[in-house]
Amino acid sequence: MDAVSVIADWRLRAIPMEPTRIPGTPDPAGFIGPALDGTELEVFADILPEKREISVFHMMPARPHVIQKIRKAKNKQERKQR
Secondary structure (H helix, E strand, C coil): CCCHHHHHHHCEEECCCCCCCCCCCCEEEEEEEEEECCEEEEEEEEEHHCCCEEEEEEECCCCCCHHHHHHHHHHHHHHHHC
């Protein structure tokens, strides 16, 4: 449930976060947000909109370097949209 909480109530996200490392899989999304108990977590997931599917493959307390990585990816996406 914590991963769902983070994805639903994210405070920072990047879709995609970085290119995939596994051929044939989607580029992963990264989320930073609160767990049910308020702990700040990082969650990585593969999102397949055509299947209406989200596969979470990583969740742990948010680390500063991951927050920075997701922030950087988000900023890069915003610059592309301008």
